[in-house]
Amino acid sequence: MSTSIDLGRPISGDVIDLILEDHRRFEALLRDLRDSTADRDAVRQALAALHVAHAEAEEKHVYPTLRRKDAITEHEAEHGEEEHAEGHEAMLKVLELKGTDTQAFDDAVEELATALNHHLTEEELTILNPARDEVGEQVRAELGTAFATERNKQLDADCGAIDNVRRIVKAAEREGLLDEDSDD
Incomplete structure (x- = not known):
């Protein structure tokens, strides 16, 4: 299911600026996801799409290039991938909930916001x-x-799409990017 929320479609620019623009989009979408008057279903779809697209692009292009240029260490690249996996896992919990007006939804959003905000801060400091x-x-x-x-x-x-996010989370579990006990 694609989204009606504008996620931007840059075609070029300084990679740092493009990543930071997405980080600000994440923060705005998280604010909207916490807003009970917002179309939370549309917001969670948009956030899932942005999170997966952003993470895939970083892991395929940004982290390997920065690693080759010795701007970041292998550990920093792997840690970024682990945090993406944690974000995908938290995103999946939000996507799997039927309603958006329950305490379970609010709790899942809080968990997602914690994971994403931690990653954004750390990535800006240790990678960008x-x-x-x-x-x-x-x-x-x-x-x-x-x-x-x-x-x-x-x-x-x-x-x-929820099936793709599920596939990504399962792959991350197989690759050891997620803690075994993170499904409490």
Whole structure:
């Protein structure tokens, strides 16, 4: 199910700016998801699509390039992937709930917000700051185009659909990116 909420469709730019624009979108969507007067179903669909598209584009293009440029360590790249997996898992819990006006929904949104806000802060400090210092403008622009292209491709493929998010979470479990006991 695609979304009617505008998630932006950049085609180029400095990868740092593009990632930060998405981070601000995440924060706005989380605010809307907490708002009981909002169309929470549409918001959760949009947030799922943005989260998957953003994470896939980072993992496919951004993290490997920053790693090759020695801007980040292998541990930082792996930690980013683990946090994406945790976000996908929390997103899946929000998507699987039938209603959006229950305490269970509010609790799932709180868990999702905690996971996403932690990741946004950490990524901005430990990945984007080193990228600013260690990677030149031309590489960041080339990376921005690759990031935007992959992000848009994912959005076009309805990447936030619940079945796809389930598949991503199962793959993350198999790869050991999620703690065994995180399903409490």
